[in-house]
Amino acid sequence: MTALGLRQVSADLWEMPEPPGIFAGELLKRGKAYYQAFRVVAEQDEHDLRFPTYFLLAHSVEVVLKSYLVAKGTSKKALGKKPLGHDVGAIFAECERNGLAVAHQLMRPLANQLAEIKSDYDLRYPSGFILTIPSPSQCIPPADALIAAVSAVVQGRAVAAQLQFAADTRHIQGSKVRWSD
Secondary structure (H helix, E strand, O other): OOOOOOEEEEOOEEEEOOOHHHHHHHHHHHHHHHHHHHHHHHHHOOHHHHHHHHHHHHHHHHHHHHHHHHHOOOOHHHHHOOOOOOOHHHHHHHHHHOOOOOOOOOHHHHHHHHHHHHOOOOOOOOOOOOOOOOOHHHHHHHHHHHHHHHHHHHHHHHHHHHHHHHHHOHHHOOOEEEEOO
16 A cells, blocks of 8 residues: 555556545535536426425535535545534534635525525425525525635645646556545
């Protein structure tokens, strides 16, 4: 095993822990995809799609925020544990403590509202929950500002990690590398 944790599993298969910058970039990409899906569904403006629409928004915000935390040094393991877990409000607050500044004053209140509507799985399962949150069109500007602020940090770290990974694994070029974590 090397200092990177690179370990040969078979003749053409290696494994190592996923570099945090690569993971952060993948999280950001996935969060943006959920956000794009939110916007597509929101355009339908159908009453019966309210819960799935806000589920997509809440999940996209959660994943985008987690990409920022990983880029700032939070481990994969810590992302899934309390106080973070799936609490969008707590995750947003942790991002702010780590220097995230979103140029839209409604992002913090939106994060807290998303945390509330996700807390008891109300977006996923029927519970009698009365959905009270701004319309999708009102959620778009703060979410856009969040994605812009996070992207400014995460994308640079993701590119640097990809370049470092390529340099560190050039001696096994042509082999498959899987993440061990």
